[in-house]
Amino acid sequence: MRYSHPNAVTSTHPIALDAEATAHYRDLAVALLSAPSAPPSLTSIDIPALLALAEQDGLLGLLFDAVNGRADADRFPLALLDGLRAGAHRQAARELVQRVELQRVIAAMHARGVDVLLMKGASLAFDVYPDPAWRVRSDVALFIRADDRTAARACFADLGYACEPEASGRLIAYQFHCERNDAGRVRHLFDVHWKIANPQRFAEAVGFEELAAAAVPLPRIGPDARGLGRPHALWLACVHRAAHHYDQQTLVWLYDVHLLVRALDAAGLHEFVALAERTGVRRICLRALVLARERFGTPIAAPAIAALEAAPLDEPSALFLGPRVRRVDVLLDDVRVLRGWSGRFTLLKENLLPDAAYMRRTYANGSSAPIGWLYLRRIATGASKWFRP
Numbered sequence: 001m002r003y004s005h006p007n008a009v010t011s012t013h014p015i016a017l018d019a020e021a022t023a024h025y026r027d028l029a030v031a032l033l034s035a036p037s038a039p040p041s042l043t044s045i046d047i048p049a050l051l052a053l054a055e056q057d058g059l060l061g062l063l064f065d066a067v068n069g070r071a072d073a074d075r076f077p078l079a080l081l082d083g084l085r086a087g088a089h090r091q092a093a094r095e096l097v098q099r100v101e102l103q104r105v106i107a108a109m110h111a112r113g114v115d116v117l118l119m120k121g122a123s124l125a126f127d128v129y130p131d132p133a134w135r136v137r138s139d140v141a142l143f144i145r146a147d148d149r150t151a152a153r154a155c156f157a158d159l160g161y162a163c164e165p166e167a168s169g170r171l172i173a174y175q176f177h178c179e180r181n182d183a184g185r186v187r188h189l190f191d192v193h194w195k196i197a198n199p200q201r202f203a204e205a206v207g208f209e210e211l212a213a214a215a216v217p218l219p220r221i222g223p224d225a226r227g228l229g230r231p232h233a234l235w236l237a238c239v240h241r242a243a244h245h246y247d248q249q250t251l252v253w254l255y256d257v258h259l260l261v262r263a264l265d266a267a268g269l270h271e272f273v274a275l276a277e278r279t280g281v282r283r284i285c286l287r288a289l290v291l292a293r294e295r296f297g298t299p300i301a302a303p304a305i306a307a308l309e310a311a312p313l314d315e316p317s318a319l320f321l322g323p324r325v326r327r328v329d330v331l332l333d334d335v336r337v338l339r340g341w342s343g344r345f346t347l348l349k350e351n352l353l354p355d356a357a358y359m360r361r362t363y364a365n366g367s368s369a370p371i372g373w374l375y376l377r378r379i380a381t382g383a384s385k386w387f388r389p
Helices: 019-034 047-056 060-067 078-111 120-125 146-158 208-213 230-243 251-263 266-278 282-296 302-309 316-321 327-337 341-352 356-363 371-387
Strands: 117-119 140-143 175-181 187-193
Touching: 019 047, 019 060, 019 251, 019 282, 047 060, 047 078, 060 078, 078 140, 078 146, 078 187, 117 120, 117 208, 120 140, 120 230, 120 251, 146 175, 146 187, 230 251, 230 266, 230 282, 230 316, 251 282, 266 282, 266 302, 282 302, 282 316, 316 327, 327 341, 327 371, 356 371
Parallel strands: 140 187
Antiparallel strands: 117 140, 175 187
16 A cells, blocks of 8 residues: 555655554554553564554554653663654654644634634644644645625635535535645645535534534634534544545554443433434444454443444444445435435536536636547546446
């Protein structure tokens, strides 16, 4: 495999590993993070491979924090300690730059009257992680009201951001992306949502008002910064890895689940389970909790597990846990979820025939090629992607 991941710092020295070696070094990284003493087999490991895998899975800073200052630190190879320290310093430096930019964006949104909630890694970094630098992230996920989309785009434009070309439409997507490179050549990315996820199965599960009513302050960012409450944050941590990544087992996402479960009291865990049942995602949430427990020893109350296990095995949302989910499978599920043929036809049209402006920006920027030719080109080059896992 080649090390690169959209939610992790890009490895400076990509290394190719086969599936067996990847699993071995992932297990070793978990052991270093969780075990009370150093594993016995550190002398013969491929340290660059371990460091690269840890970077891919977003664990470098966490591993440095776990290993640094341990009584048995002298058992760790010096090259490993140096690599973890260097990686942690990179993460800390990057996080400081990201935080300043995040503060600038949140303040500008507040000045425009746009109510913003932080989600996913950017919120968790400042809520449940011991140091926000240890929750690596390449973008910031924001949640806004649908009516604030125009104001939010204008705010980003005023701050020097460019928005990526995306297909417009009522049902195809519920987010837009903005990007800016600062004077230090640091790339800042914001992912702005007005529904919680793009698949129709989850899009209406929880809305902005519900999340805002339970939001928590994030004072380390600023007085106007708020993130998801912990029961909602745990729900999203479980759902996101299924709805958009089809059960991908990136370790930092499972560590998010681990920290959130540990941070919840009995009432909070009960609220989370009730939310999972109400939104039809008990199997998805069970899967995430079980994986976190297998990897990090996450303590989970037996009644919570029993309540999640009570979901039927064929719970419709469990489709997204399949190891070979295809884009066509998701589209067909979207069609099943939508009520009425008008919405279904609209969704199919938006997927098959995106708006002309998007087609020209994406397939023929600056060209006057006939729009029909561009649609044929899109079908010829992209059709196979819909049928690949």
